[in-house]
Amino acid sequence: MADSKLMTCLWFNMNAQEAVDFYLSVFKNGKKIHTAYYGDAGPMPKGNVLTIAFEIEGQQFLALNGGPNFQFTPAISIIVNCEDQKEIDTLWGKLTADGGREIQCGWLTDKFGLSWQIVPRVIMELYQKNDQRRIDNMMRAMFPMKKLDLAAMKAAYDG
Numbered sequence: 611m612a613d614s615k616l617m618t619c620l621w622f623n624m625n626a627q628e629a630v631d632f633y634l635s636v637f638k639n640g641k642k643i644h645t646a647y648y649g650d651a652g653p654m655p656k657g658n659v660l661t662i663a664f665e666i667e668g669q670q671f672l673a674l675n676g677g678p679n680f681q682f683t684p685a686i687s688i689i690v691n692c693e694d695q696k697e698i699d700t701l702w703g704k705l706t707a708d709g710g711r712e713i714q715c716g717w718l719t720d721k722f723g724l725s726w727q728i729v730p731r732v733i734m735e736l737y738q739k740n741d742q743r744r745i746d747n748m749m750r751a752m753f754p755m756k757k758l759d760l761a762a763m764k765a766a767y768d769g
Contacts, residue, residue: 622673
């Protein structure tokens, strides 16, 4: 099933199929890999979806229909490194639709409660230059933002 040694498991309250279909509609490069179903051993009714292995943008996930015992927390988030403002805007709009919430500094929670960070790839490159004054300027510009504005962040960095 998994080519990678590591795979992220996402626990859903019996709506894994809906969530996987949603994520595959949001990202251009995604696919279902395998679906497994509950059998006689339970604990959910036989025939219900147990897990769905899927991939988005080369990253493999396992969606588990585990029931209401656990919920997502912002302590874990999926980072999406975007190429430009258009990609940021597109993903932000899709992931906050139908009940998603804007948080701060490029963070959002989708309608299933999963936390995402939608960030411009170039920002990570600027961090690596280790120019603390410029990074601080960029961070000050970023803190009041919800969806990140790449041009404003670059201007603050360069200013």
